[in-house]
Amino acid sequence: MNILYDERLDGPLPNRDPAEVQADLARHLPDMTLLHREEDMRPFECDGLSVYRALPMLVALPDTLDQVRTLLARCHALGVPVVTRGAGTGLSAGSLPLEQGVLLVLSRFARILEIDPEARIARVQPGVRNLAISEAAAPYGLYYAPDPSSQIACSIGGNVAENAGGVHCLKYGLTVHNVIQAQVLTIEGETLTLGSDALDAPGFDLMALFTGSEGMLGVVTEITVKLLPKPETAKVLMASFDDVEKAGLAVGDIIEAGIIPGGLEMMDKLAIQAAEDFVKAGYPVGAEAILLCELDGVEADVDDDCARVRRVLEAAGATEVRQARDEAERARFWAGRKNAFPAVGRMSPDYYCMDGTIPRRALPRVLTGIAELSERYGLRVANVFHAGDGNMHPLILFDANREGELDVAEALGGEILELCVAVGGTITGEHGVGREKINQMCAQFRPDELATFRAAKAAFDPAELLNPGKNIPTPARCSEFKTIKQAADAPATSEQG
Amino acid sequence: MASTAPTDYPGHDASAALGERLRQAAAERTPLRIVGGDTRHFYGRPVEGETLSTAEHHGITFYDPVELVVSVRAGTPLTELEAALAEHGQMLGFEPPRFGEASTVGGMIATGLSGPRRPWAGAVRDFVLGIRLINHEGIEQRFGGQVMKNVAGYDLSRLMVGAQGSLGVIGEVSLKVIPRPLTTQSLRLELPLADARQRLAEWGREPLPISAAAWLDGALHLRLEGGPSSVAATRERIGGDDLDNAWWDALRDLALPFFSADDARPLWRLSLPHRAPDLGLAEIDDTAMLHDWAGAQRWLRAELDSEALREACREAGGHATCYGPRVAGVEPFTPLSAVLMKYHRNLKAELDPHGIFNPGRLYADL
Numbered sequence: 001m002n003i004l005y006d007e008r009l010d011g012p013l014p015n016r017d018p019a020e021v022q023a024d025l026a027r028h029l030p031d032m033t034l035l036h037r038e039e040d041m042r043p044f045e046c047d048g049l050s051v052y053r054a055l056p057m058l059v060a061l062p063d064t065l066d067q068v069r070t071l072l073a074r075c076h077a078l079g080v081p082v083v084t085r086g087a088g089t090g091l092s093a094g095s096l097p098l099e100q101g102v103l104l105v106l107s108r109f110a111r112i113l114e115i116d117p118e119a120r121i122a123r124v125q126p127g128v129r130n131l132a133i134s135e136a137a138a139p140y141g142l143y144y145a146p147d148p149s150s151q152i153a154c155s156i157g158g159n160v161a162e163n164a165g166g167v168h169c170l171k172y173g174l175t176v177h178n179v180i181q182a183q184v185l186t187i188e189g190e191t192l193t194l195g196s197d198a199l200d201a202p203g204f205d206l207m208a209l210f211t212g213s214e215g216m217l218g219v220v221t222e223i224t225v226k227l228l229p230k231p232e233t234a235k236v237l238m239a240s241f242d243d244v245e246k247a248g249l250a251v252g253d254i255i256e257a258g259i260i261p262g263g264l265e266m267m268d269k270l271a272i273q274a275a276e277d278f279v280k281a282g283y284p285v286g287a288e289a290i291l292l293c294e295l296d297g298v299e300a301d302v303d304d305d306c307a308r309v310r311r312v313l314e315a316a317g318a319t320e321v322r323q324a325r326d327e328a329e330r331a332r333f334w335a336g337r338k339n340a341f342p343a344v345g346r347m348s349p350d351y352y353c354m355d356g357t358i359p360r361r362a363l364p365r366v367l368t369g370i371a372e373l374s375e376r377y378g379l380r381v382a383n384v385f386h387a388g389d390g391n392m393h394p395l396i397l398f399d400a401n402r403e404g405e406l407d408v409a410e411a412l413g414g415e416i417l418e419l420c421v422a423v424g425g426t427i428t429g430e431h432g433v434g435r436e437k438i439n440q441m442c443a444q445f446r447p448d449e450l451a452t453f454r455a456a457k458a459a460f461d462p463a464e465l466l467n468p469g470k471n472i473p474t475p476a477r478c479s480e481f482k483t484i485k486q487a488a489d490a491p492a493t494s495e496q497g
Numbered sequence: 498m499a500s501t502a503p504t505d506y507p508g509h510d511a512s513a514a515l516g517e518r519l520r521q522a523a524a525e526r527t528p529l530r531i532v533g534g535d536t537r538h539f540y541g542r543p544v545e546g547e548t549l550s551t552a553e554h555h556g557i558t559f560y561d562p563v564e565l566v567v568s569v570r571a572g573t574p575l576t577e578l579e580a581a582l583a584e585h586g587q588m589l590g591f592e593p594p595r596f597g598e599a600s601t602v603g604g605m606i607a608t609g610l611s612g613p614r615r616p617w618a619g620a621v622r623d624f625v626l627g628i629r630l631i632n633h634e635g636i637e638q639r640f641g642g643q644v645m646k647n648v649a650g651y652d653l654s655r656l657m658v659g660a661q662g663s664l665g666v667i668g669e670v671s672l673k674v675i676p677r678p679l680t681t682q683s684l685r686l687e688l689p690l691a692d693a694r695q696r697l698a699e700w701g702r703e704p705l706p707i708s709a710a711a712w713l714d715g716a717l718h719l720r721l722e723g724g725p726s727s728v729a730a731t732r733e734r735i736g737g738d739d740l741d742n743a744w745w746d747a748l749r750d751l752a753l754p755f756f757s758a759d760d761a762r763p764l765w766r767l768s769l770p771h772r773a774p775d776l777g778l779a780e781i782d783d784t785a786m787l788h789d790w791a792g793a794q795r796w797l798r799a800e801l802d803s804e805a806l807r808e809a810c811r812e813a814g815g816h817a818t819c820y821g822p823r824v825a826g827v828e829p830f831t832p833l834s835a836v837l838m839k840y841h842r843n844l845k846a847e848l849d850p851h852g853i854f855n856p857g858r859l860y861a862d863l
Contacts, residue, residue, distance in 0.1 A: 118698055118772050141702055163648045174646060176655070177623050190836045198768040198815035199615060199793045200659070202831040203841055203859070205622055208655035212648045229704045252563040258586060258676035298704060300726030357644040359564050389645035390564075429646035437649075444649055449638045452630075452848070453650050459843035472650060 003052050003410075003435055005098055009477040010469045013100045014079040018057045021080055021102070025058070028074050033061035044103055047090040048150070049436055051350070051406060056083070056097035061105050065185075065221055068104070072219065073189035075102055081465050082187070084215040086126060086158030089150040091353055092434030094162060094214050094470055101468075104219065106157055112136050113222070120227045121180065121197070126157025126220050130164075133225060142227035145172035148430070149338050160220050163212030165430035167263045167337065170388035171296075172228065174430065176211040183222035184210060187461050197224065209456070214432055215467045217460040231296035234262060235306055236330045239318040240287040244268055247289035248363035250316035251387045254293065257312050259305055262296035264388030265337050268367075271344060271382040271395070278343035281336025282329070284320060291318075291387065292333055340384045341395065348380070348397035352409045356420030357391045357429030369419045370394055377412040379405075391429035392420070418443050433471045441471075442478035450478070506581065508556010508570060512668050516635030518549055519666065523633050523851045531662040531855050533572055534599025537608050539821045541661055541829050541858045551603045554668060557581055559643065566626065566643045568671040571603030578602055582674055590618040590675040594749045603667050609659025612749035613709035613720070616771065616790045618675070622658040629669040630657060633849055643671045662855040663863055664848045678708070678722035680729075683744060686717045686737035690784050693717040697791045698772060705731055709745055712788040713755065720745055748789065751820075755787050760798055763824055765806065767795040769815035776809040803827045830859060 007013055022036050035041050036058050045053040057080075062068045075082050081101035088095060097103045109125035112132065116122075117140035122133050130151040134143040147166035148154055154164065159175045160182065172178070181195040195207035210217055241247040247266055254261065267275065268289050276283045283290060291313070295305045306323060313321050324330035336343075344351050358366050367383065374381040380397040394416055398409040417427040417440045427433070427440040441450065453472045457464070473481075522529050528546030532538075535550075555572035562585040569578050575595050582588050592612030593605045606628075611620040627641030630653065641647050641654035657667055688696070693712045700707060706723030718740055721728045747753045756764065767776075767786075771793035775783040780801040787796040803819065810817045816831035823829075833841060838860070845852075845863050857863070 117702060119770055120701060163652070165646055169646060173619070173623065176652065177619060186840075192837055192840065193834075196768070196815065197770040199771075199790065200609075200620065200768050202816050202818070203833050203837060204660050204664075204844060205609075205655055205658055206837075206840070208622055208652050208658075212652055217651075229702050232704050255565060256563045258679070260675065298706065298723070298727035298730070300730060301706075301724030304724050304726060357646045359561075359566070359644060361561065361564060386646075391644075391646045424642065425644050426642055426647040426649050428649050429644070430648060432648055433650070441649060446638075448632075448634075448636055449640070450650075452632060452638055452640075452653065455847040456651050456653065456656075456844065459840060459847045 003093070004054055005469045009474065009480055011464070011474055013081060013098065013468065015100055016078060016080050021078060022058055024078060025060070025071065025074055028070055029067055032063070032067045032071070035059040035061070044085065044088070044097060044105065047085070047088045047093060047095045049091050049093045049434070051400060052093045052096050052435060054097050054099055056103040057099060057101055059103045059105060061108060063108050068219065068221060069185055069189045071102070071104065072185055072187055076187050076189065076463070076465060079463065079465070081468050083467050084161070084219050086155035086161070087129065087153050089154040090158055090162060090432065090434065091355070092162075092428065092432040092436040094432045094434030094467075096435045098468065107155070109157075109221070115140065117142060119197070121224050122227055123222065123224045124156055125222060126160070127155050130154050130156055130159055137227050141230050143230055144225050145178050145228050146175050149341060156223050156225070157220050160211055160223060161213065161215045162432040163430065165386070165391065167265055167386060169386065170264060171260050171262050176208055178226050179207065179211060179223055180226055181224035182207060182210065182220050184218040184220050186218050187463070187465050192218065195224070212432070214434060214471045216457060216471055217466065231262070233299045233302050234294055234296035234330065235302055236324045236333050237293045237295075237306060237309055237313065238322045238324070238333055239291045239293070239313040240284040240320040241289045241291070241317065242287065242319050243317070244289045244367050245364040246317045247291050248360070248367070248387070250291060250313055250318065252360055253312045253316050254309055255388070257308060259295070259309060261293050261309070261388060263292065263294040265292040266290070266385040266387035267337065267340060268383040270380065271340050271384045274343040274347050274382060275336035275340050278346055279332070279335045279339050281332050283336055287319070292337055337384070344382045344395045344397065349399040349401065352396040352398065352413055353431075354392065354394045354396070354413050354416050355428045355431040356417050356425055357389070358420050358423050358425035360387070360390045362423035362425065366392070366419060366423060370416055373412055373415050373419075377408055379409060379412055386429075389429070390425070414440060435470055438470070438473050438477065439481045441473050442481045447475055447478060450475070506557040506560070508558065508573070509553060510570070511554035511572075512629075512631060512637050515549070515551065515554060515631050515666060515668065516637060519631055519633065519853070520635035522547070522853045523635070526851050527853060528856045529853050531607075531666055533601030533603040534574065534597065536596035536600045537604050540608055542861070543823070544855050544858045546856065549666070551601065551666065558669065559671075562587055564643070565674050566671060567674055568643060568669060569602050570669045571601060571606070571667045573602045574598065575600045575602060575605055583677070586677050587674045588677050589624065589672065591615060591621050591624055592618070592749055593621065594751065596750065602670060606658055606667050606670050607660065607662045613711065613745050613789060616793055617708050622655045624673045625654050625658055625670060626673055627671040628654040628657055628667060631666040631668045633665070633851055633853065637668050641671065645673065661858045663845060663859050665854060680723060680725045681742055682721045682728050682732050683740035683742045684719045684721070684732065684735060684737040685740040686719065686735070687715060688712075688717045689715065690788070694792060701791065710791040711748060718744060755796065761822065762798045762800050763822060763827070764820040765797040765799065766818045766820055767797060767810055767815060768818070769793060769795060769810060769813050773813040773815065776813065778805060778809050807831050828860070832860070
């Protein structure tokens with residue numbers, strides 16, 4: 001099934017004459033940058049999942065809120081779809097453009113409007129980079145907790161759209177736990193204030209509904225985030241294991257001991273090797289798995305917890321437990337993990353990053369399943385895993401220049417996600433559905449549940465102009481997906497018979 | 498493995514019967530007043546409709562302390578759930594209030610009320626992982642799940658928290674649970690309100706193990722929770738007198754003398770940014786209020802012009818809820834802007850097309 005928008009399966013799209021739309025927008029928005037030449041729009045044809053590309057009809061780069069409002073109102077009046085984009089680092093093709101739509105790029109909204117250390121909040125525009133918030137808050141001893149691996153580049157607006165996570169989620173939560181208020185423009189150009197500067201707001205929790213809604217309910221134009229005091233200290237333990245399953249069980253043992261680490265990450269042999277080759281983190285090459293366990297808080301408690309975790313890890317069969325001796329070594333341990341994706345990228349021309357989340361108890365079963373699938377499809381898979389919260393990032397290594405290998409990688413990825421669903425997990429923990437996992441939504445949800453999602457969408461965007469084709473599949477797409485699945489499964493059955 | 502199989506807890510699955518009642522109600526356009534233990538009837542607008550009780554749909558269906566996840570049916574008494582968690586040294590991080598032994602999990606989710614730990618640990622919605630919602634066609638639908646991170650589809654689970662049952666019947670909920678703190682120590686410090694605010698502002702920028710802070714009657718009440726070392730060190734630094742930890746339970750359940758039912762004046766809950774100054778209304782003496790959540794939740798007993806109060810709260814960046822006794826002409830919840838109300842109506846019309854789910858509980862036309 002083709003991943004690009006397919007009107008037969010995803011529903012008809014309005015087909016406006018690009019020249020007319022361009023002329024209309026230029027008339028109403030004479031001062032706004034509007035790109036229309038192919039060479040100018042080429043850089044916007046994909047997001048972080050660059051195997052999927054489409055050239056938009058037009059690219060709008062507004063500088064002011066009024067321009068965004070007018071643009072939305074005009075697109076609404078003309079019936080032109082709008083795809084919103086932040087920094088374009090998303091990994092699920094959530095901001096993949098539409099040929100019949102306008103790409104609304106919010107990268108020029110990059111101002112930090114306010115840091116209030118007393119209130120412990122930051123008010124920012126959507127194009128502000130995730131890490132820039134923590135940098136601006138640092139002089140006050142504060143920081144913004146969610147830290148996706150792309151935090152140097154990704155924008156906070158995109159974080160809200162995807163409900164981005166990071167390595168510290170188990171203790172400090174996802175974007176939804178750390179954003180308190182947002183200003184939103186509807187497709188009709190109305191302004192909504194969601195959430196509150198207080199700890200709650202009257203009415204429905206629309207702040208939660210919009211977080212992770214992939215730009216399909218409205219356009220976020222301003223965000224207020226919670227800032228946390230920096231922990232007094234943070235210490236990291238690295239444990240090596242000669243068996244992946246032992247490492248998986250050790251994770252549960254730590255949590256059962258009543259300890260919630262600031263970060264608890266696991267990497268398998270292939271990922272360890274790749275990271276070590278790339279950043280020289282000091283990882284034990286040859287170990288089947290490592291666990292990185294960061295404990296943060298007040299010095300005295302952290303020391304107590306380090307001792308407890310060390311005992312738990314040793315009892316769980318770790319072959320070696322090392323505590324980072326100083327801040328530099330702690331940074332190196334994390335650098336290996338945070339650079340795991342590019343590190344794996346050096347081992348292979350292309351890699352495809354999955355994002356399934358599973359109950360931790362299913363980890364041995366899922367890792368075995370992934371190894372079997374990897375062998376069956378003939379592609380290597382490296383495993384990087386937010387072990388504390390069950391969020392897996394299997395990285396499928398492939399070469400897009402080899403005929404058909406992308407298709408094989410996609411099929412393998414799809415099976416990994418369906419395995420996650422089968423053990424009680426989900427197809428996406430933090431990267432979003434976007435266009436990438438649109439088919440697997442049919443495996444995770446029943447048609448009536450998908451209909452409820454569409455009902456929620458209809459409350460805000462009945463004409464379906466905001467980011468059409470993402471996140472929620474149509475009934476037509478799901479029935480085609482199921483037909484193809486059945487056809488694929490059928491020959492296997494007859495061979496066995 | 499401490500994993501708990503479904504059969505370990507008593508319970509009853511009444512989802513099919515509930516679904517049947519909903520199909521009937523939808524067919525006949527019969528409004529329903531949804532209740533669990535019916536202990537929160539004072540909260541929100543009165544609903545006129547046939548009573549639909551979820552009490553028969555009860556029991557813990559899944560609990561794995563190692564996964565930090567519990568799934569529980571709506572009719573389960575809150576005390577039963579909390580006792581099961583305590584057996585494994587765990588708890589609900591948001592410290593939900595109970596308004597009687599009969600308070601249920603469904604009511605906890607539908608009202609979305611959190612206790613003293615809220616500013617530090619998070620609210621009910623922050624711990625919701627997934628929900629089983631019985632919709633207007635009587636079909637039980639699953640949103641979210643039992644995993645810590647899940648961004649597949651829209652977050653309808655959290656949307657149900659605090660929606661007062663107006664978008665569907667909550668059948669079951671999966672929650673993240675957390676370990677009980679190793680040490681708890683409560684303190685009472687004699688301090689004028691202004692000084693208490695100043696201290697809280699300073700402490701708030703440090704990683705201190707504070708898990709509750711309330712000012713009442715000339716004293717700041719604090720709860721420290723965490724490892725024994727940090728709690729002892731903070732206790733030493735802050736000083737004050739020991740306070741019974743049970744004081745927080747009474748605050749949580751609105752059972753302190755401040756909340757006494759003998760006082761006939763309406764009880765107002767003001768939700769404000771924690772650093773918001775005095776409201777500056779002539780009718781209000783700020784030192785007569787209970788300032789919980791380090792100032793972010795303030796309780797007030799007063800007969801006053803509700804519109805003036807709400808305007809003052811709005812200007813301060815918050816809102817005010819009237820907990821009753823009900824007063825003619827006073828909405829329990831702060832009215833929404835016209836444009837927000839439009840989208841609330843749209844959402845209600847989409848998810849409850851026959852208007853059967855607690856109509857009017859939140860606002861007259863929802």
